[in-house]
Amino acid sequence: MERAVPHAVPLGQMEVFQALQRLHMTIFSQSVSPCGKFLAAGNNYGQIAIFSLSAALSSEAKEESKKPVVTFQAHDGPVYSMVSTDRHLLSAGDGEVKAWLWAEILKKGCKELWRRQPPYRTSLEVPEINALLLVPKENSLILAGGDCQLHTMDLETGAFTVSKPWSWGGQGWMGVGAFFLDLLLTAALLLQRALRGHTDYIHCLALRERSPEVLSGGEDGAVRLWDLRTAKEVQTIEVYKHEECSRPHNGRWIGCLATDSDWMVCGGGPALTLWHLRSSTPTTIFPMRAPQKHVTFYQDLILSAGQGRCVNQWQLSGELKAQVPGSSPGLLSLSLNQQPAAPECKVLTAAGNSCRVDVFTNLGYRAFSLSF
């Protein structure tokens, strides 16, 4: 086996350390800015890098335009999840969610706007936040992760609310005072304030757009469906118990899920499977051996990625339409830039076990990689 040996450059202590850091970097999360021209990527060192998609995609793109516009230290631990509202970038990882103003980030003044920590039970270890989910109708954010619960946070007040009847959530009168009152009553209200049910930590969340219901998938192998109005669990699918999709040697965990209201697709330890939610039956099992870490609906296709270099494209019937190889040995997140504000930046980006974010200008072709 012949390998191209790069030209030997004298390496000092710092350079070696930086090279090793880049080599062992994992990019956990991505988020596209509201203007659609920038992409934020968070890695395992707690750094967030902002890439300019418009510059990298322009015809006169140079090598530098594939480097971050700005990189800043956001968290102490890994940045597991990020979402963007129309003004803010929200990032979460080691138990805290932090907000950054997109406008300020791009001006390179990276100061956090606020930070919140969901009320955790005391523990030796601070539980991580694996998933963030925006509920635009209620202007709230759902956080889930290491403590096996779903926390709902009102974005207007910054308070972690009990997801009670519909009339509560959207009301503006619940201000900061109420937040402090909540803190006083923490112990008493703890049971009510979060959606509990998972027996192990939660990997992923998905929102059913039509009804205010949230899906969550966790390490315990269950996909649970929550009604946000009643804060009750309405449905549980224990995927590993279905023989056709269980794969005991990979474990039970559900690493990814996505939904388009009637249908749900989930994967992880068990095989990637398409479910009909109302009847909770698996309809299609996708023949993919490697555990999948991210899945999403795109038009009439399902895109999935996980262990292995490729982004997989599936027909709903279970046929593998295409496998597009990327540059990372394993992928953890896919991001489809569908912001109407920037149609020229409509790309698919994929990131995972490397310091590179692969950019697919159309679904069948990896154009280039952005790099930390």
Next chain:
Amino acid sequence: MSSESSKKRKPKVIRSDGAPAEGKRNRSDTEQEGKYYSEEAEVDLRDPGRDYELYKYTCQELQRLMAEIQDLKSRGGKDVAVEIEDRRIQSCVHFMTLKKLNRLAHIRLKKGRDQTHEAKQKVDAYHLQLQNLLYEVMHLQKEITKCLEFKSKHEEIDLVSLEEFYKEAPPDISKAEVTMGDPHQQTLARLDWELEQRKRLAEKYRECLSNKEKILKEIEVKKEYLSSLQPRLNSIMQASLPVQEYLFMPFDQAHKQYETARHLPPPLYVLFVQATAYGQACDKTLSVAIEGSVDEAKALFKPPEDSQDDESDSDAEEEQTTKRRRPTLGVQLDDKRKEMLKRHPLSVMLDLKCKDDSVLHLTFYYLMNLNIMTVKAKVTTATELITPISAGDLLSPDSVLSCLYPGDHGKKTPNPANQYQFDKVGILTLRDYVLDLGHPYLWVQKLGGLHFPKEQPQHTVIADHSLSASHMETTMKLLKTRVQSRLALHKQFASLEHGIVPVTNDCQCLFPAKVVSRLVKWVTIAHEDYMELHFTKDIVEAGLAEDTNLYYMALVERGTAKLQAAVVLNPGYSSIPPIFQLCLNWKGEKTNSNDDNIRAMESEVNVCYKELCGPRPSHQLLTNQLQRLCVLLDVYLETDSHDDSVEGPKEFPQEKMCLRLFRGPSRMKPFKYNHPQGFFSHR
């Protein structure tokens, strides 16, 4: 017209007729001369105009007579004959007259010719005279210009200025009243003054010479005295040696060294001076000595100019020979190469003693023709070392000092000018000669004060003291840490080969008490083999696998699980950490590309190495990393999720205390060890 033509024809006819008659008459002429008659004199007396009239008249008469005769003849008759006779006589007379006239004309013509000739000769003579005169004029003009151009010798003499002359010269020479108005006299006077002055200076010079002679003689006498003093002083010195030794004051030895140091080439001299100074001021463990033959060095320096000439000559010769003769080139080139790579006969030895009594011997050489310095290193230890197989390269002179500064492999010549010299004699790189000559590390050049800029290939390089001084301290410290870390590695390798990972007491807290995984193999592997391994691709692509690094393969085992670790040991260890790449054989082959936790384990030892360094100067890093690897393997195996479908107990029951088994989207295992409590958590 017709009459004229007939006129002309007639004389011709007459002449042809009369030619014999003339011959006769010439005879008669000579007879007539005797009778003093000269027809030529007669010519002068006669008028040519009248002769012409006479000629015309005679011709008319003849015509008339001819016509009458013809007339008479045509009439015929007896009496006619008399008349014709009469007429004939008349015409004969006329013929006589014509002849006479003809002669006269001839004489006249001759005379005219003579006159013309005479006149021409006269004109020629005048012309010649004119030419002579013109030439004379030209010559004279030339002489005049020559005279005008004449330059006197005195103009070349740099005379004192006019004012100075009048100020300084005595009045009997300057004669101001005469010379003021007359520049010629003035110049003469100035020349006189110049002569006077020169005479005086010559006198002075002679005096000085004699003075010098005198002083030289004095010096000679004093020298003789001093040289007679030398043996006496020597004997005193000799006598004082025991006292010096007794008092630990090696003045004499130092003095001798300084004496030899004078013969060192400039870079070695700079190194010697700076190293001695540094040794005296900062570091008592550093000792400096000079080795080699002083006589050879002296011989080298005696005719410095001649040798240079020889060199350039031989260069020229060499060029010629390379052009002319190909077959004998090999032998010649060999000689040239040897000549080019020649070392200065003197070398500087530095002995650097480390804390544990091991000594680093450095011998610095100077390659005269390449103008670079090289070093050979040797490490000796107080106690005899048992050399483990895998430690072969650690202390070898070839690699012990490699990459003391980043990228300084010591295989290439630091002097850009050398490449041109090499091209001449067909040396590709210095690499092939490094074992013989020693390594030309960059820091060695800097210690010798040689600085080679990268951009200008033909820069003249001068040994510089300040450059050497600024690098001395850091380099000495680096050298010491290098030797110590190598010796530490050397010791560690010995136990690693026996499957024991030595963990010192102060590093004990980094690991749990019970570690089940064991190191079973520790071998050195070749660079090429490392490059061929399938799980080291990332390191190779990141440019971290240079051929100057050392490569090892470790095998850690627990039960049926075998963990291979390919290790890159940078020569700059321990400031640059060793890099591990893992491949686990357990339930299939797992590497960083197909298992996130293997990747995390690599990152634990490679990126988070700082917590494994132990007490400074962190010689324990490698062993700690290996021990950490064993712990990581324990955690990896024990926390592996149990496969429900497989019958029987788990192969590795969970013994480690873990808060959680998995965390985060990539399902990391709890690899971080928390010391006093003894549990494992996620990083």
